[in-house]
Amino acid sequence: MSSVTAPAPVRVLQLARVLETDAHEGPVYVPGEDALYFTTQRPDVAIKRLAFKGGPLPLEPGRITTVRAAANMANGMALDGEGRLVVCEQGTLWRPAAITRVDPARGSVETIVDEWLGLRLNSPNDVVVKRDGTIWFTDPRYGYVQGFRPAPQVDDHVYRYDPRSRALSVVADGLDKPNGLAFSPGEDVLYVGDNGEPHQIVAFDVLDDRRLARRRVFARSTPEHPDGLKVDAAGRVYASAADGVRIFDAGGGHVGTIEVPGAVNFTFGGRERNVLLITADDAIWAAVLDAAGPPA
Secondary structure, eight states, X not given: OOOOOOOOOOOEEEEEEEEEEEEOEEEEEETTTXXXXXXXXXXXXXXXXXXXXXXXXXXXXXXXXXXXXXXXXEEEEEEOTTSOEEEEEOOOSSSOOEEEXXXXXXXXXXXXXXXXXXXXXXXXXXXXXXXXXXXXXXXXXXXXXXXXXXXXXXXXXXXXXXXTTTEXXXXXXXXXXXXXXXXOTTSSEEEEEEOSSSOEEEEEEEETTTEEEEEEEEEEOOTTOOOOEEEOTTSOEEEEETTEXXXXXXXXXXXXXXXXXXXXXXXXXXXXXOEEEEEOEEEEEEEEESSOOOOO
């Protein structure tokens, strides 16, 4: 009988504040630019870019530039195969919610999808782009609950969008407030943070690259979390929590915490993908780990 060896707990080799700034959500690191893209807080949400280019920490604020000033309440973001940002636009009372594509170099914005079966989306929260190019995103009712979106027309769902067929399908329902999501390194498991009641991370098996099955509770979380969700190359799951970023082994056991109170979201960055870049509303933090994210 073969045995599976669980990865060792993650060690934080260094933790430092990169700089103080309004950095709320959607962190995306682009290796070729050595830059971090992120979205700011409401009400004037913008998409911004932080250029690292070496230098001691903390960095000076002049390294931040605005990519899109009026970003329609943008929240989570991901990078597609051509280096463009795929953005969750939560929308407003006057502008529809949508998943859009932003080309940072040109500043162009393209709507990918903004409805399901003729019904408007709620307020897309987080998004991942699978290696096959399909786009998976969560769509909770936060916008309505927080007063900046109309009454919902659809339930809180997890969606899959196929850019080839332009088909949008519901892959998971019955969640209270689906939030962050992340695939396992082999993309055969999808983890979803449910910020409703109870606060928990659920896991699904991915079948035929398009369907979800065998829903189960992966781990319980803390009030108001989990928000950000990522998986490292060894299959450990990282989730934002009230006390920072919590790390779980593949069985859902809590094996460590990166202590950054107020952590909202995060992404793997750096040349070796071993730097966790964390947005915390009033600052960006960098945690150098003895672990790395999946290949970009």
